[in-house]
Amino acid sequence: xxxxxxxxxxxxxxxxxxxxxxxxxxxxxxxxxxxxxxxxxxxxxxxxxxxxxxxxxxxxxxxxxxxxxxxxxxxxxxxxxxxxxxxxxxxxxxxxxxxxxxxxxxxxxxxx
Amino acid sequence: xxxxxxxxxxxxxxxxxxxxxxxxxxxxxxxxxxxxxxxxxxxxxxxxxxxxxxxxxxxxxxxxxxxxxxxxxxxxxxxxxxxxxxxxxxxxxxxxxxxxxxxxxxxxxxxxxx
Numbered sequence: 416x417x418x419x420x421x422x423x424x425x426x427x428x429x430x431x432x433x434x435x436x437x438x439x440x441x442x443x444x445x446x447x448x449x450x451x452x453x454x455x456x457x458x459x460x461x462x463x464x465x466x467x468x469x470x471x472x473x474x475x476x477x478x479x480x481x482x483x484x485x486x487x488x489x490x491x492x493x494x495x496x497x498x499x500x501x502x503x504x505x506x507x508x509x510x511x512x513x514x515x516x517x518x519x520x521x522x523x524x525x526x527x
Numbered sequence: 528x529x530x531x532x533x534x535x536x537x538x539x540x541x542x543x544x545x546x547x548x549x550x551x552x553x554x555x556x557x558x559x560x561x562x563x564x565x566x567x568x569x570x571x572x573x574x575x576x577x578x579x580x581x582x583x584x585x586x587x588x589x590x591x592x593x594x595x596x597x598x599x600x601x602x603x604x605x606x607x608x609x610x611x612x613x614x615x616x617x618x619x620x621x622x623x624x625x626x627x628x629x630x631x632x633x634x635x636x637x638x639x640x641x
Contacts, residue, residue: 450629452632458616458635459632459634459635460618460632461632462631462632465629506570513575513582513583514560514583515560515570515572516572517569517571519567520569
């Protein structure tokens with residue numbers, strides 16, 4: 416069975432603060448892929464990153480960074496120096512059984 | 528790459544009516560997915576197509592729901608005899624297929640059943 420847990424329902428930060436969004440997953444597959452998506456108020460899900468289970472190297476893309484730790488089944492997402500445009504709902508997802516399983520999302524509000 | 532297109536963006540219907548949504552995927556993508564998203568929840572898988580073949584359906588897809596992708600390009604999702612519980616955002620996504628390819632989502636169709 417596949418399961419993704421995002422324990423943080425809502426987070427508010429003041430602009431320029433760093434923020435980390437937590438994601439914990441469960442799977443019995445030995446090979447799997449993890450994703451993060453952003454859903455702004457417009458509603459469209461925007462792909463941010465894909466990580467496969469064999470690559471635990473952390474990744475940085477501009478102000479975004481991801482920390483994948485297989486030992487704790489976590490795939491956390493950090494936004495550095497947050498901006499108002501980062502306000503959105505962020506979903507962590509696990510690809511298994513031919514489709515994506517999403518967590519319940521974390522609503523991030525960046526206060527100017 | 529024009530992205531995944533869905534229409535209509537919004538649909539309001541009365542309980543008991545039938546509704547149909549359309550999704551146009553990214554042209555070279557052979558996989559097409561339908562998801563449903565209710566308020567405060569993550570998207571839930573409904574069904575997916577590999578070209579024109581519907582390969583998997585979720586138990587969420589009751590007999591009142593039917594999806595087609597007749598020529599392996601656009602897809603339609605029909606809901607018959609709508610119920611208030613069908614009110615949700617219906618999301619379509621496409622991908623090149625396989626676990627490596629990310630799903631690219633459209634803006635969704637928001638259905639309100641009154």
